[in-house]
Amino acid sequence: MREGLLPKLVGSLKNPYDARAMARFKRTLTRTLPLVGTAVLLSSCGLFEETEQPLTTFDPAGPFAEQIDNLFWPVFWIAVGVFVLVEGAILAAIFLFRDRDDRKEPKQLHGNARLEVIWTVIPALILAVIAVPTVSAVFDLTECDPGAMEIEVIGHQWWFEFNYPEQGVQTANVMVIPAGEEVCAVMTSDDVLHNFWVPALNGKRYLVPGQETFLRLQADEPGEYWGHCAEFCGLSHSLMRARVQAMDAAAFDAWVADQQQPRSFPAEGTPAFEGWGVFQAKGCTQCHTVLYDDEEASVIVPDDAFNGPDLTHFASRDVFAGAILPEEGETREQALKRWLADPPNVKPGSFMPNLALTEQEIDLLIAWLGSDE
Ligand code: HEC
């Protein structure tokens, strides 16, 4: 191999009328194209892999995601039609009018006003027709029904906070909603731009510091619907997930009643009690609110201070730290150990610092964290 692939290609392109160069170009193409094609095909296989947390817009689970789906498919098929027509015309021109030794030059259409008007007006009409339902859907998907239950969604680097103002409930990472009912997400951010996206329930919407944005959410059936922050928001953006948990009305009411209860203060002498001691001694109280039935023992981090997730009912959430833990194949305890030992190692840039905890302190903290039954 004296020449590299690139110089070969460039060389043959520079001189397309040179028959030998052209033959070389064709040979190189026939050798490389199958390779490139296979690579592209294989890389797309990843898209169809079954994961436990699928993020797909093709699986709508409620009326708002369905509205998007119902808009997507007609537009997609119109686009397919345009593609086939345009590419077909190009291929027809290439093959029907290709150069032959004994052939005269075909009729030239350059500057044909009639044709140019036609191929400007048709796309403009198609776009205008598509714009009508699109614009109306964009508004409709974000204008909540006045009777809908409100849930505040607050973005933090790198986790979602969910507050239920009517119920007086605060939680993180797992948004619990009643199935078959519209919920209005009233959203903002505590730091930088984030974007709340649960593809099975609705499209994406920004969380903007100092502003409120709205998003209608509804899941028709009880189930788990995964979401992700959809705006690059710093180092651990890719580790900022959320999960929506839809429950039937009775289960939702029971969940609310449970969350409204403060936590019972651990009995003296238990590992949970000692864990609470570690929690206070290590300064965890600086960032994490914990509400006890014993009000004096409660710790409330003011809203305007730096806040981590409310840990009152941490035990009731089966995923944590931006809903990325526990990872597949890992128990909750293993994940908690990893998290408490070195948060920035699990989530680069994490604002929960490494507090240099000993293994014993971690065990006691885990006993306390899991003790709210
Ligand atoms: C400087 C503030 C700060 C301190 C101090 C702090 N944390 Fe955190 N903690 C955070 C933040 C911020 C998060 C969310 C991190 C993320 O998901 O990116 C968090 C997350 C957590 C979580 C996961 C909660 C969930 O639902 O996602 C647990 C558990 C936790 N911290 C326990 C502790 C314990 C125990 C201590 C003391 C040893 C402590 N934290 C000290 C800020 C802090």
Ligand SMILES: [Cu+2]
């Ligand atoms: Cu984000």
